Amino acid sequence: MSRYTKKRYNIHDVVPGMEVADLVLTEDGKVALSEGATLNFSNIERLKYWGVTSLMIKGPIEPGPELPNEPMGPLNQQQQKFFQKYDMAVHAIRNAFQNMRYFKEVPIQEMQELAEQAIEPLVETVGVVNHLQMAPREDDYTFHHSINVAVMSGVLGKWLGYNSEEVKELILAGLLHDIGKTQVPLEILNKPGKLTAEEMQVMRSHSTLGYQLVRSIQQVTPAVSYAVLQHHERMDGSGYPLQVKADKIHPYARIVAVADIYDAMTSDRVYTNKTSPFSVAEMLVQEMFNKLDPNICTIFLNNVRDFFLGSIVKLSDGRKAEVIYLGQFTGSRPVVRTDEGEFIDLEKRKDIGILNLESRQG
Incomplete structure (x- = not known):
């Protein structure tokens, strides 16, 4: 339980030194300040410029008159709903992956329902990048990663101006991108140490194995299938499994690749600890002009920086x-x-x- 109170203050009554109690959003849904940020003259003026009229402040705080107290602000309620939907999606993908491991078939109707009913609402949530970063994660990386990449692929699609049907396809592509791992032996998939060259070759086969699972499914479009196959291809031909270059890589695969890299590097895995988003941003900048699509990386970085x-x-x-x-x-x-x-x-x-x-x- 938190040991502070939350009180809503008018933007004209806040003063430097106050601590923000909830995410502060602009009118268009951008994150202006994160929870816990300390107010100063510059960010107060910036909030006023962006049209923010009030915000939740951690108490007890003496300066300034208070607006009505909100022990559970709308952003907290929204965040809790996000976490609940996220947790349900993770459990659903866990069950689906376990069934695929033994039956070697993709429950496509179940996956489509998961994408449309559970993940699409997450994509549409204001402050989704912040919520996703703070979502409680259990030990099994693979299931969380599939949900995270599905969400970020959908979000990236929106930022890039894709229409609603294309965004739905991108969400499904992100959800399915690693299904080939259901055919990789668990002792390799969950190995805590560094993989041998032979084990790495088996692990890398997951993109081909995934493509083989989905390519003949009528409900899966060729675009989604190519995203599953090509999400580890790179613009300079250094990726796998086919080492194709630039225009030979489907746009969906390029989008999923960025979402995949960002989530993988900012998550704890069995063999490595997570990297800060700032370091990942630096890496994306270094690779956006040779290995990754520069337009997708630029749009991604310009939007995710708000976090x-x-x-x-x-x-x-x-x-x-x-x-x-x-x-x-x-x-x-x-x-x-x-x-x-x-x-x-x-x-x-x-x-x-x-x-x-x-x-x-x-």
């Missing part, structure tokens, strides 16, 4: 800091303010990096 503002991070020198300015379009090396009040532009201080995001403590 970073106001986040608390741990720096490579051990200090904690708050992200106060994102700088260049990627936001991969932002300006931060340490607990001691020092401002650091990480774009200029290459000797300091961000290790990870810090969880909020109530």
